[in-house]
Amino acid sequence: MSRNRVIPGFGLSLGYATLYTSLIVFIPLAALAASGISLGAETFWAVVSHPQAVASYKLSFGASLVAALINLVFGLLVAWVLVRYTFPGKRIADALVDLPFALPTAVAGIALTALYGRNGWFGQYLEGWWGFKVAYAPAGIVVALTFIGLPFVVRTVQPVLEGLERELEEAAASLGANRWRTFRRVLLPALVPALLTGFALSFARAVGEYGSVVFISGNMPYRTEITPLLIYSKLEQYDYAGASALGVTMLVFSFILLLAINALQYWNLRRQGGG
Amino acid sequence: MSIQVRDLRKTFGHFKALDDVSLTFNSGELVALLGPSGCGKTTLLRIIAGLEYPDSGAVLFSGADATFTHVRERGVGFVFQHYALFRHMTVFDNVAFGLTVRPRRQRPSRGEIAERVHRLLELVQLDWLADRYPDQLSGGQRQRIALARALAVEPRVLLLDEPFGALDARVRKDLRGWLRRLHDELHVTSIFVTHDQEEAMEVADRIVVINQGRVEQVGTPQEIYNAPASPFVYGFIGDANRLCGHAADGWAELAGLRVPAPEFGQSEPRQVTGYIRPHDIQLQAGDQGEGVAVRVESVSQVGAALRVSVRIPDGDTSLQVELPHSGGRWPFQVGEPVKALPRAARVFAG
Amino acid sequence: MSGAVSSLSTPANAVVTRRAVTEAAWLRILLTALALAFLGVFLVVPLVLVFQEAFSKGWQAYLAALTEPDAWHAVKLTLIAAGLAVPLNVVFGLAAAWSLTRFQFRGKQVLITLIDLPFAVSPVIAGLIYVLVFGSRGWLGPWLEEHNLSIIYAVPGIVLATVFVTFPFVARELIPLMQEQGVSQEEAALTLGASGWQTFRRVTLPSIKWGLLYGIILCNARAMGEFGAVSVVSGHIRGKTNTLPLHVEILYNEYQFAAAFAVASLLALLAVVTLVAKSFLEFKHQRDRERATRAAARQEAS
Numbered sequence: 001m002s003r004n005r006v007i008p009g010f011g012l013s014l015g016y017a018t019l020y021t022s023l024i025v026f027i028p029l030a031a032l033a034a035s036g037i038s039l040g041a042e043t044f045w046a047v048v049s050h051p052q053a054v055a056s057y058k059l060s061f062g063a064s065l066v067a068a069l070i071n072l073v074f075g076l077l078v079a080w081v082l083v084r085y086t087f088p089g090k091r092i093a094d095a096l097v098d099l100p101f102a103l104p105t106a107v108a109g110i111a112l113t114a115l116y117g118r119n120g121w122f123g124q125y126l127e128g129w130w131g132f133k134v135a136y137a138p139a140g141i142v143v144a145l146t147f148i149g150l151p152f153v154v155r156t157v158q159p160v161l162e163g164l165e166r167e168l169e170e171a172a173a174s175l176g177a178n179r180w181r182t183f184r185r186v187l188l189p190a191l192v193p194a195l196l197t198g199f200a201l202s203f204a205r206a207v208g209e210y211g212s213v214v215f216i217s218g219n220m221p222y223r224t225e226i227t228p229l230l231i232y233s234k235l236e237q238y239d240y241a242g243a244s245a246l247g248v249t250m251l252v253f254s255f256i257l258l259l260a261i262n263a264l265q266y267w268n269l270r271r272q273g274g275g
Numbered sequence: 276m277s278i279q280v281r282d283l284r285k286t287f288g289h290f291k292a293l294d295d296v297s298l299t300f301n302s303g304e305l306v307a308l309l310g311p312s313g314c315g316k317t318t319l320l321r322i323i324a325g326l327e328y329p330d331s332g333a334v335l336f337s338g339a340d341a342t343f344t345h346v347r348e349r350g351v352g353f354v355f356q357h358y359a360l361f362r363h364m365t366v367f368d369n370v371a372f373g374l375t376v377r378p379r380r381q382r383p384s385r386g387e388i389a390e391r392v393h394r395l396l397e398l399v400q401l402d403w404l405a406d407r408y409p410d411q412l413s414g415g416q417r418q419r420i421a422l423a424r425a426l427a428v429e430p431r432v433l434l435l436d437e438p439f440g441a442l443d444a445r446v447r448k449d450l451r452g453w454l455r456r457l458h459d460e461l462h463v464t465s466i467f468v469t470h471d472q473e474e475a476m477e478v479a480d481r482i483v484v485i486n487q488g489r490v491e492q493v494g495t496p497q498e499i500y501n502a503p504a505s506p507f508v509y510g511f512i513g514d515a516n517r518l519c520g521h522a523a524d525g526w527a528e529l530a531g532l533r534v535p536a537p538e539f540g541q542s543e544p545r546q547v548t549g550y551i552r553p554h555d556i557q558l559q560a561g562d563q564g565e566g567v568a569v570r571v572e573s574v575s576q577v578g579a580a581l582r583v584s585v586r587i588p589d590g591d592t593s594l595q596v597e598l599p600h601s602g603g604r605w606p607f608q609v610g611e612p613v614k615a616l617p618r619a620a621r622v623f624a625g
Numbered sequence: 626m627s628g629a630v631s632s633l634s635t636p637a638n639a640v641v642t643r644r645a646v647t648e649a650a651w652l653r654i655l656l657t658a659l660a661l662a663f664l665g666v667f668l669v670v671p672l673v674l675v676f677q678e679a680f681s682k683g684w685q686a687y688l689a690a691l692t693e694p695d696a697w698h699a700v701k702l703t704l705i706a707a708g709l710a711v712p713l714n715v716v717f718g719l720a721a722a723w724s725l726t727r728f729q730f731r732g733k734q735v736l737i738t739l740i741d742l743p744f745a746v747s748p749v750i751a752g753l754i755y756v757l758v759f760g761s762r763g764w765l766g767p768w769l770e771e772h773n774l775s776i777i778y779a780v781p782g783i784v785l786a787t788v789f790v791t792f793p794f795v796a797r798e799l800i801p802l803m804q805e806q807g808v809s810q811e812e813a814a815l816t817l818g819a820s821g822w823q824t825f826r827r828v829t830l831p832s833i834k835w836g837l838l839y840g841i842i843l844c845n846a847r848a849m850g851e852f853g854a855v856s857v858v859s860g861h862i863r864g865k866t867n868t869l870p871l872h873v874e875i876l877y878n879e880y881q882f883a884a885a886f887a888v889a890s891l892l893a894l895l896a897v898v899t900l901v902a903k904s905f906l907e908f909k910h911q912r913d914r915e916r917a918t919r920a921a922a923r924q925e926a927s
Contacts, residue, residue, distance in 0.1 A: 006325065006326050006327065006328070006345070009727075013719075017721040017736065020720070021721075024788055025740075025792060028758050028789075029746075032753065032757055077659060077663070081657050085653055085656070093660075096664060096669070099672065101843065102895075102900050102903075104850025104852060104870045104892045104896070105870075106870040106874055107870070107873065110877050110886070110889060111671040111675050111889070122666075204745055208746060209747070210852070211852035215877065228749040228853065231747075235752075235753060238762075240757065250746075250747055250750060254745040254747070257745060258745040259738075346812075346816055347819070348818075353812075353813065353816040355809050357809065359812065359813040361810055361814075362810075372819070373817035376823045424817070
């Protein structure tokens with residue numbers, strides 16, 4: 001084999017990459033899987049179908065879904081404005097979109113909690129005037145998850161929007177379509193793979209999020225306890241078995257999402273490549 | 276240095292890139308590997324360079340086996356299709372690279388390197404670009420820098436992969452003549468890959484025509500053009516009319532045209548395909564004289580030649596004919612009946 | 626996953642040209658205002674609030690919160706964790722990108738999926754898996770105890786968790802970049818007699834340096850800011866296993882809001898610096914590309 005490779009370093013680079021990936025990622029994840037399996041089907045099922053766990057799934061998935069949907073709509077809007085229009089401060093706005101990637105989640109968590117708390121800049125009006133409780137309620141979780149998932153849709157849609165040929169729209173306009181119709185019939189279909197990819201990435205990130213949520217949610221079992229937090233509290237009580245069972249469940253879900261995202265990105269790339 | 280390749284085979288998955296190729300390249304000659312894209316010519320070049328290893332067969336440099344010698348030790352100069360200049364280095368550093376990576380003991384001094392690089396840049400007539408980066412050069416300039424870089428290590432053999440492929444037509448023409456003159460000056464054994472027959476004909480001492488991983492013909496440009504060894508070469512080199520028909524008793528009947536076919540002396544007619552160059556057909560106005568009666572379909576003038584398309588009455592066959600023309604009235608008009616007479620043809624079985 | 630979408634290979638700003646086919650002015654203004662309002666509410670206001678709260682008790686309280694020994698220790702531990710995790714993942718990223726983009730081999734897709742996995746896994750699970758391997762009741766727990774080694778609730782665990790969550794950043798940045806650049810520059814170096822190491826150092830490394838730097842910056846930001854995974858393995862021992870984000874949490878839970886925000890402001894500053902550096906790299910990369918295309922166009926024309 002090595003005789004047929006002219007570029008050097010195959011054995012070294014692949015060997016190191018494989019070893020390192022095994023040590024850091026594969027073996028520890030296998031330990032989790034093994035630990036989950038060792039519980040036996042009955043115990044496993046008892047843990048993952050416990051009403052507290054089920055309540056946490058509902059909250060985690062529900063809030064993540066809402067947050068990802070908000071990001072889908074506003075992400076498209078932000079990407080559109082950044083690509084198509086000029087306005088002062090555009091470069092700053094563009095750079096700022098990545099803030100949730102760069103800002104530690106704990107900082108985001110306490111800032112959002114302070115903002116939406118009863119005495120916060122936003123909270124005092126939302127809660128005081130309209131009685132809409134955000135912090136320490138599911139709405140607060142949605143806010144935090146929207147924050148951390150914000151860049152995904154923008155950053156997947158942006159390059160596709162830049163690559164779209166303006167001739168397409170001009171052709172549609174010349175055929176008598178109005179602007180809205182052009183958008184719906186010509187632009188939107190071209191953006192669908194990118195939008196879906198961004199949506200899935202944002203959703204996947206939200207489902208696993210911990211740092212920003214833990215401050216704003218209030219962590220009340222059955223009401224504002226997300227699944228990662230439930231795992232965390234099981235670990236704090238040295239309930240390794242319970243933590244593993246829930247961990248395996250989340251891991252399987254993440255893995256399926258990852259495969260879906262890869263498929264979406266492949267579709268997206270092919271669409272872009274094919275014009 | 277002479278190069279020999281023996282029984283080379285190479286497959287990529289199910290794709291046969293080279294199928295039993297044996298060739299000899301003489302010392303100091305300039306050879307073109309010519310063929311359609313995907314025919315295996317680049318694979319052959321890369322195997323000679325040591326950038327790829329064959330599945331079986333051997334590569335010999337001056338008679339010594341070099342099949343699995345690493346590219347680093349082969350002493351070949353390779354010019355890549357898209358030049359592969361180091362983008363972050365100046366032209367000077369690009370050309371000097373091969374000298375500066377030598378082990379300390381064999382490395383020339385700084386002064387020597389500088390002198391040698393400047394000499395090479397003068398040779399390719401680009402000394403004034405030494406401080407530029409590749410991004411700041413035109414395609415033709417990059418090409419010549421790539422050549423200078425390859426020559427800097429004093430290679431025993433120079434290999435060029437589609438050296439003019441990425442250039443526009445005019446630059447390409449200039450560089451062809453330049454490469455030929457450069458080779459005459461340096462006399463280093465050179466092999467270049469091309470899919471452009473005109474390029475091969477103009478520049479090379481000898482041409483190797485390759486198709487589907489096999490060598491179709493090896494010869495000088497004249498031999499290849501005048502005596503194509505296979506139907507493929509006939510079709511690939513120059514224009515040719517391809518006609519189907521039968522042959523017996525030393526003659527072939529191709530869509531009404533009768534041409535000598537000495538290879539087919541048997542009495543039973545056999546199915547054949549004949550090839551006739553457009554300029555090997557004679558046209559005579561009117562319906563008198565030798566040849567087959569045809570009708571003029573279209574006439575156009577290209578440079579000093581007249582291109583006439585004629586239709587053979589029974590059948591859908593058109594013949595392309597090329598005649599010298601020095602101006603004045605065209606001798607034939609569309610719709611006119613004429614007689615077509617082939618002066619030379621080549622007939623293959625099948 | 627962040628690395629998968631915020632990549633150097635996408636140009637940051639397209640040139641906007643005036644076109645006949647666009648929206649009415651009022652709609653353009655409305656859409657822009659809406660987008661900016663969204664960014665303002667979700668990004669700018671929280672960022673401003675961090676600094677505002679940090680200084681709510683004045684400069685002295687701010688400085689006191691930062692110079693307190695526990696805070697100092699947290700800074701040091703954060704630097705250690707990032708200082709180890711980033712180089713480790715850089716070496717890995719280079720090895721992975723080299724093997725994945727320069728060779729064909731079986732199992733390639735499996736390796737790529739494993740590299741992506743840490744992006745998809747919850748930080749809590751990232752911590753959990755190390756507890757299961759190295760914790761007192763984990764696979765290696767008894768052996769470690771016997772040899773008086775501790776990983777969980779100690780610095781090595783924090784480093785491991787940080788390595789895990791930042792695992793894909795550099796590799797994910799380099800793989801598409803090196804794929805795009807192709808192998809011919811390296812082949813050219815080899816034909817010129819360069820050794821493998823010379824080829825890597827003098828040809829490969831300079832041509833990927835901006836992408837590499839970009840990956841390092843993102844990797845570092847995440848390494849210094851990671852909360853969930855580190856929280857699981859740290860044990861929250863004040864002055865011992867507290868990183869900056871964990872220190873923020875402790876102060877916050879003790880109702881020392883001003884101090885919590887003071888420490889948080891350091892991390893927010895890091896985020897701002899990261900964004901500036903990132904934009905700068907994108908700008909530089911884009912300029913290089915534009916210069917290249919301009920030069921090519923100029924030469925075509927002449």
